[in-house]
Amino acid sequence: MISMIQYSDITSLIHQTLSASLSPVATQITEIILSALLAFIVMIVCVIIMVYMERKVAGFMQMRLGPNRVGPFGTFQVFADVLKLLLKESFTPNSADKFMFNLAPCIVLMVTLMALAPISWGPGLVMWDSNIGILFITAITSLSVIGILMAGWSSNNKYSLLGAMRSGAQIVSYELSAGLAIVTAVILSGTISSVGMVESQADGWWILKGHIPAMIAFLTYVISSTAECNRAPFDLAEAESELTAGYHTEYSGMKFGIFYLNEYINMGVVSIVASTLFLGGWMPLHLPFNNEYIQLFNHLMDFIPSWIWLFGKMFMIIFFMMWFRWTLPRLRIDQLLKLEWKYLLPINICNLILATAISIFGWHL
Amino acid sequence: MSKDELKNYLGQHFSEFSLTESFDFTELHVPKENILDVLKQLKESPATAFDFLFCETAVDRNPALELVYHITSTQYRHDLVVKTVLEDRENPVIESVYPLWTAAELYEDEIYDMFGIRFSNHPKLRRIMLTDEWVGYPLRKDYQDDKMIVK
Amino acid sequence: MENIENLNNEQLMTEEFVINIGPQHPATHGVLRVEVTLDGETVKDILPHLGYIHRGIEKMSEHMGYKQSIYLTSRMDYLSAHINNHACSLLIEKACGIEVPERAKAIRLIMDELQRLTSHQLWWGSCAMDIGAVTPFFVGFRDRERILDLFEANTGNRLTMNYIVPGGVMRDVLPNFVSDVRDVIDEVKSNFKDYTKLITGNFIFRHRTQGVGYLTKESAISLGCTGPVARASGVQCDIRKLYPYDGYDKLDFKEITDPGCDSWARYFVRMEEMKQSIHIIEQLLENFPEGESRTKLKGVLRVPAGEYYQRVETARGELGVFMVSDGSTKPYRLKYRTPCFSNLGAVTAIGKGLKIADLMATMATIDLIVPDIDR
Numbered sequence: 001m002i003s004m005i006q007y008s009d010i011t012s013l014i015h016q017t018l019s020a021s022l023s024p025v026a027t028q029i030t031e032i033i034l035s036a037l038l039a040f041i042v043m044i045v046c047v048i049i050m051v052y053m054e055r056k057v058a059g060f061m062q063m064r065l066g067p068n069r070v071g072p073f074g075t076f077q078v079f080a081d082v083l084k085l086l087l088k089e090s091f092t093p094n095s096a097d098k099f100m101f102n103l104a105p106c107i108v109l110m111v112t113l114m115a116l117a118p119i120s121w122g123p124g125l126v127m128w129d130s131n132i133g134i135l136f137i138t139a140i141t142s143l144s145v146i147g148i149l150m151a152g153w154s155s156n157n158k159y160s161l162l163g164a165m166r167s168g169a170q171i172v173s174y175e176l177s178a179g180l181a182i183v184t185a186v187i188l189s190g191t192i193s194s195v196g197m198v199e200s201q202a203d204g205w206w207i208l209k210g211h212i213p214a215m216i217a218f219l220t221y222v223i224s225s226t227a228e229c230n231r232a233p234f235d236l237a238e239a240e241s242e243l244t245a246g247y248h249t250e251y252s253g254m255k256f257g258i259f260y261l262n263e264y265i266n267m268g269v270v271s272i273v274a275s276t277l278f279l280g281g282w283m284p285l286h287l288p289f290n291n292e293y294i295q296l297f298n299h300l301m302d303f304i305p306s307w308i309w310l311f312g313k314m315f316m317i318i319f320f321m322m323w324f325r326w327t328l329p330r331l332r333i334d335q336l337l338k339l340e341w342k343y344l345l346p347i348n349i350c351n352l353i354l355a356t357a358i359s360i361f362g363w364h365l
Numbered sequence: 366m367s368k369d370e371l372k373n374y375l376g377q378h379f380s381e382f383s384l385t386e387s388f389d390f391t392e393l394h395v396p397k398e399n400i401l402d403v404l405k406q407l408k409e410s411p412a413t414a415f416d417f418l419f420c421e422t423a424v425d426r427n428p429a430l431e432l433v434y435h436i437t438s439t440q441y442r443h444d445l446v447v448k449t450v451l452e453d454r455e456n457p458v459i460e461s462v463y464p465l466w467t468a469a470e471l472y473e474d475e476i477y478d479m480f481g482i483r484f485s486n487h488p489k490l491r492r493i494m495l496t497d498e499w500v501g502y503p504l505r506k507d508y509q510d511d512k513m514i515v516k
Numbered sequence: 517m518e519n520i521e522n523l524n525n526e527q528l529m530t531e532e533f534v535i536n537i538g539p540q541h542p543a544t545h546g547v548l549r550v551e552v553t554l555d556g557e558t559v560k561d562i563l564p565h566l567g568y569i570h571r572g573i574e575k576m577s578e579h580m581g582y583k584q585s586i587y588l589t590s591r592m593d594y595l596s597a598h599i600n601n602h603a604c605s606l607l608i609e610k611a612c613g614i615e616v617p618e619r620a621k622a623i624r625l626i627m628d629e630l631q632r633l634t635s636h637q638l639w640w641g642s643c644a645m646d647i648g649a650v651t652p653f654f655v656g657f658r659d660r661e662r663i664l665d666l667f668e669a670n671t672g673n674r675l676t677m678n679y680i681v682p683g684g685v686m687r688d689v690l691p692n693f694v695s696d697v698r699d700v701i702d703e704v705k706s707n708f709k710d711y712t713k714l715i716t717g718n719f720i721f722r723h724r725t726q727g728v729g730y731l732t733k734e735s736a737i738s739l740g741c742t743g744p745v746a747r748a749s750g751v752q753c754d755i756r757k758l759y760p761y762d763g764y765d766k767l768d769f770k771e772i773t774d775p776g777c778d779s780w781a782r783y784f785v786r787m788e789e790m791k792q793s794i795h796i797i798e799q800l801l802e803n804f805p806e807g808e809s810r811t812k813l814k815g816v817l818r819v820p821a822g823e824y825y826q827r828v829e830t831a832r833g834e835l836g837v838f839m840v841s842d843g844s845t846k847p848y849r850l851k852y853r854t855p856c857f858s859n860l861g862a863v864t865a866i867g868k869g870l871k872i873a874d875l876m877a878t879m880a881t882i883d884l885i886v887p888d889i890d891r
Contacts, residue, residue, distance in 0.1 A: 062654040158535045162557075162872075233648065233720060236873065329720050330648025332873040333557060387823040388611065416737050420825075420853040424840050435825070435838070435853075439737055439751060442758060467865070468740030468858055479574075494567040494890060503575055504849075 008124035035127045039116045046311070047264045051078045053315070054322055061326045082257065090253030093156055100154035105251065105258035108147030112265045115140045119272055120195045122282050122306045133194035134186065137273055138179050141228065144266070145171045148247050151259075155250040163246025166236055166333050173340045174227040174234075180348040181221035184213055184355045185277040188364060198281035204288035205280040210364050213355035218278040220348055225270040226321055227336070229263060233328040234336055267318055275313035282306035366413070366443050374412060375445075379403065390435070392446045400432075400449045401460045407436065407445070408465050414438045415445060418462070421472035423480045425506045426450075430457050430480060451482060461487040479504035532560055539568050545642060546886025550863075552872070559875055562867040564860055570890040577850040582608055582817045583682065585850060590676035592854060593888040595635040596830035598627045601680040606761055607826035607837050608682040611819045619807040620684030621762045626697060626800050627679065629793040630667070633704065634660045635831035636790045639883045643783065644715050646880035647724050652714050659707050662700050669696075682817065684810030694801050701794055708791075716787065725779040729866045729878035732777060739865060740858035743833025744789065745882055747773045748781035755829035769796050782881040816845050832856055832883055856888035 014034070018027045052067075052075060059066025067074030092101055118133030120126045130136065145168050152164020186192055188210045189200040200206075206214045227234040236246075248259045275281055284301035287294045331339065358364050366374065372391055375384055382403070385392045395403045407415045420435035434447040451457040461484035462469045473484045474493045481502035484490055492499060501508055538549040547568035553561040573592065577585035589600040602624055609616060641656025664674045670689045671679040679686050690696070715721050731741070736749040746753050754771040756764045772788040774781040821843040827836045833855025840849040859882055866882075867875050 058650075062651050063658060064654065158533055162535075162554075166557075235648070326651050327714075328649060329644065329715075329718065329724065330873075331720055332724060332871065334871070335720075335723055389825045418740055419742075419834065420836055420838060420851070422838060422849075422851045422853075424849045433838075435836075439753070466740065467735075467738045468861060471857060471861055492567075493565070494570040496567070503572065 006124065007122045011124065032127075036117075039119075039121075039127055040113065042121075043113075043116065043265055043268055046268050046314070047261060048078050049315075050264045050268065050318060051081070053318070057319065057322045058326050061323070085254055085257040085260075088253035090251075090255045093250050096156045096250065097154040100150045101250075102255070104147050104151035104154060105255050105262070106147075107150065108144055109258050109262045109265070111140055111143045111147065112262050112269060115269045115273075118194050119269075120198050120276065120281055121310065126195055129193070129195055131191075131193040131196070134182060134192050134197065134273075134277070137194075137269075138175075138182055141266075141269070142171075142175050151251070152247040155247070157250050160247050160249050163236075163249070167230060167247060169333070170230070170234060170236075170336060171228055173337055174224040174344075177220055177340060177344045177348050178224035178228060180345070180352055181217040181224065182273075182277060184217040184348075184352050185210075187352070187355050187359050188214060190359075194276055194281075197276055198283055201280040201283045202286065204286050205278065205283070207278045209288055210278075210355070210358070213351050213358060214278055216347065216351045217355070218274065220344055220351070221274055221277070222317065222320065224340075224344065225274065226324060227340070229266045229270060229321070231263075231267070231321055231325055233324060233331050235325075236330055236333060236336070267321060268314065271314040271317040271321075272310070274317050275310065279313045280309070281313075282310040284309050366441055368443070371413075371443050371445065378406075378410075387446065390444050390446045392448055395447055395449050397432075397449045397451055397459050400447070401462065401465075404434065404436070404447060404462055404465055407447070413443075413445075414440045416440070416466075418466040418468045418472075421462070421469055421476070423476045423482060423504075425480065425504065427506055428452075428454055430454065430482060432459065432476070432482065434462070457482045458485060459483075460485050463487055478502075481505070545884060548884065548886045548889070552867075552875070554872065557871045557873075559867050559870050559872060562864045562875075564864065566860075566886075566890050568890065569887050571887075573891045574850055574852065577847055579846065581845050582819060582847060585847065586681065587676075587678050589852070590678055591887060592852065592891055593830055593832060593835070593856065593885050594675055595638060595885060596631055596832065596835075597676050597678075598624075598631040598680055599828055599830040600835060601678060602628060602762075603826055603828040603835050603837050605680050605682045606828065607824055607839055608817065608819060610826060611822070611824045611839070611841065612682075612817065614683055614811055614813065616684050616762070616811060617808040618805040619688075620809050620811075622800050622805055623685050623689055623809065624680050624762055625764070625767075626797055627667075627671075627677075627685075629797050629800075630663050630697070630700075632793050632831045633790055634663050636786050636793075637663075639786060639831075640711065640715070643880040643883075644721070646876050647721060649715065649718075649721070652711075655707075655710055655714065659704060662703055666696055666700055681810070683813045684808070686810070688809040694804050697797065697801060701797055705794060711787070716783075722780065724873075724877050725783055725881065727778055727780075728874045729779040729782075729870065729881065730777050731862055731866050735865050736862070739861040741833070741862050742858065743830070743855050744782055744785045745833065745859050745862055747771070748785045749777045750775040753834065755827050755834050759827055761826075761828065767796055767799050769799075779877055779881040782883075786883075818843065818845055819847070830855060832885065832888065833859060852891055854888045854891065856884045856886075860884060860889055 015027070015031065018030055022030065055077065056066040056074070067077035070076045070080050092098055115137045117128040118126070118130055118136050148167050148171070149164050152160045185197070185206060188206055189197055191197055191200060207218055248256055251259060284304055284306070286298040286301060368391065372384060375391070375393060379393060383394045385394065407413050415436040415438050417437045417439050418434065419437055422433050424431045424433060430451045432449050432451065435444065436447065437444045449459070451459060459482060461473055463473070463486065470488060471493070473487055474491060476482050477484065477490050478492045478494050479502055532553050532555045534551060534553050536549055536551055539547040549565040549568065551563040551565060552559055573588045576588060586601055586604040589604050590597040592600055608614070637656045637660045641653040644652035667677060668674050670693060671677045671686070731745070731749050733749045733751055736746045736751050742753050750773055752771060752773055757771050769792045772785050772792065774785050776784070819841040821841055824839045824841070825836060827834055834853070835855060836853035838851040838853065839847055842848040862882055863879055863884070866878050870878065
């Protein structure tokens with residue numbers, strides 16, 4: 001990895017400064033807080049870009065311009081929207097269950113942010129280097145359904161309840177496919193740790209090395225995670241023309257802002273996980289052949305910094321998710337669940353068996 | 366059937382009721398007690414087969430209220446107007462033709478709303494256009510409303 | 517707390533609950549309140565509540581002269597404004613025995629068919645939006661704008677035109693009308709392939725509409741449904757073919773019926789009707805007559821006493837105007853038999869037993885315009 005300053009230099013410098021003046025426990029706690037804040041800030045910046053991107057992409061796909069008044073090319077639109085949401089009154093309906101009503105957005109956001117912990121952001125840059133990182137992500141993201149059900153129930157609104165029930169069924173079903181796709185990647189690489197996963201792609205991304213099972217797993221993972229994020233064509237939990245806004249109908253002001261933020265952070269997390277598992281995370285594109293020209297190509301690829309690779313892949317997957325949203329109509333709840341249980345799940349299971357066979361016999365690159 | 370054939374048929378089978386001509390259609394005038402039987406016969410007889418009620422409305426002919434049914438046959442493409450007169454202005458009641466044509470449900474709701482004619486055997490007679498607490502029947506000629514109507 | 521084994525079946529049953537769809541709702545296309553009783557996702561009962569936009573058009577017409585009451589009809593089904601005005605004008609011409617020049621008839625028919633095109637384009641966009649795809653809405657409106665620009669240039673207005681009057685049309689069209697209409701029609705024809713790519717050929721859309729919202733032929737006739745709703749159930753009821761007016765009998769076009777009876781059939785019938793409208797306009801442009809565009813009438817019209825009925829085919833079905841005249845300058849009773857009023861009965865008949873998402877798809881394809889229902 002050729003770069004001017006290594007991430008490990010910065011992290012060890014910070015560690016030395018802190019441990020010089022604080023006790024080991026305090027150092028640990030400070031480091032945890034600092035790294036969490038940094039990850040949060042990075043995600044917020046990504047969300048700002050994503051919201052702007054969504055509106056511009058939607059505009060261009062619908063033959064119109066999107067925001068172009070507030071700031072040059074409309075870049076300050078997101079800040080204007082956030083300011084508006086902050087200034088709005090966040091009222092609670094009279095007969096709603098106040099405790100759960102106010103707690104639901106926090107749970108949903110908390111769960112999504114916790115999934116950022118084991119992600120490997122660069123060489124030597126990871127908040128929590130555990131050897132079960134990917135399992136942790138799968139487990140944590142499945143808790144978001146609790147927040148959604150709480151939001152729907154405590155709103156005291158039949159539309160919200162309908163939306164929350166639909167969403168609950170949908171998320172619980174699609175977790176299975178997403179989980180199986182993750183397991184396929186894990187079988188191919190042999191490690192559940194996210195750092196280990198990225199480093200196992202040093203000689204080539206899994207989508208190239210693992211050929212058929214990896215490509216199928218990548219596709220099913222992207223489809224399942226679009227459903228997990230409640231994005232179109234699986235967005236009937238918040239189907240605008242049927243239920244007005246589904247489970248977050250009754251939320252206004254910053255509480256709605258938190259749900260909105262959570263949707264984009266969720267998309268970001270899912271894209272980063274997809275790129276970590278199949279597209280190499282922060283690893284540049286290396287081709288797994290021994291030809292000297294290909295080795296030269298691999299060296300050239302190393303010149304592009306790792307953060308460009310990571311965020312480039314993440315935004316590419318996000319662009320695909322936005323593309324789906326603005327092109328396809330919505331699936332009905334029974335068609336959606338049929339897609340999962342009758343088509344995606346059997347395909348995933350067969351794919352898993354195929355990946356296991358390939359891994360045992362060493363038929364991958 | 367053509368217009369003349371229809372007139373002959375009606376003259377034969379419904380000779381006790383009078384037939385007149387309006388600009389477009391033949392009109393059959395039926396007293397209110399027989400209206401459901403006559404319409405049922407017109408609908409079910411294979412020679413006429415009037416299966417499509419395309420308009421049902423009321424006209425306020427001071428002092429009586431007149432109910433007008435426009436029916437047509439999708440098979441033969443002949444039209445007929447059936448009229449009946451309700452003398453009692455205070456409490457007009459007549460049988461509903463909902464059992465024959467489901468279209469009558471909404472038409473009769475509107476006639477009740479605007480004219481005050483009650484229909485017996487209607488599944489759910491209610492005011493559909495105006496609010497439930499409205500007093501009076503606007504399309505009657507003696508309806509007074511100094512606020513809403515500009516003369 | 518009772519032991520759960522002791523609860524019998526009745527106490528463990530799920531309950532039905534009632535929700536209101538509307539009056540403010542993105543899918544009802546107007547202020548319509550539909551009270552739906554749901555058991556889970558399945559609709560058990562539907563009760564529509566109307567009257568939110570009841571303006572008393574029939575009562576108002578009794579206090580206005582004949583020429584003035586025509587302008588109220590543009591506001592009934594505002595997406596078929598020309599056709600509504602046409603119906604009233606034809607009625608008065610029939611009653612008073614007024615002859616309309618050939619050029620006026622051709623202009624009226626072209627305006628009617630263009631209006632039908634714009635109505636179906638808007639319907640297409642909002643139907644796709646109700647099913648979930650948002651982009652076709654913009655595509656439909658973009659195509660519609662070209663025709664509305666044409667309306668604005670020739671009649672002065674985009675939505676409620678008040679252009680077709682008894683005796684002909686209000687004023688003559690612009691000199692390059694024929695070539696303008698030809699350009700617009702060519703553009704609309706070439707945009708049809710967009711419609712197929714985006715929605716008609718879309719797998720998800722077909723699954724949302726095929727087999728959904730079944731309306732049998734007998735139900736359609738009994739409910740008094742007309743227009744594309746009835747034609748998609750196999751009923752032949754195109755007024756332009758059965759009781760032609762103003763020259764429709766000299767034109768060559770097909771009446772589109774489909775025995776499918778489901779939402780997909782209703783969708784398909786309207787798409788084909790758009791193609792037929794284009795065909796009609798092309799024929800009218802071939803032999804566009806010269807001459808007067810309006811027969812001069814007296815200032816205040818007096819219609820001879822009697823009862824008259826006129827039917828036309830709007831974009832949504834049969835519009836019937838029933839007039840009782842007592843010989844004075846104002847109508848004694850003017851009743852509008854609007855197509856959406858009867859088609860609303862179809863929503864109630866189809867709706868029971870559907871899932872709620874299907875109810876939205878069905879209402880989208882039945883194409884209700886609420887001011888038409890409430891008048």
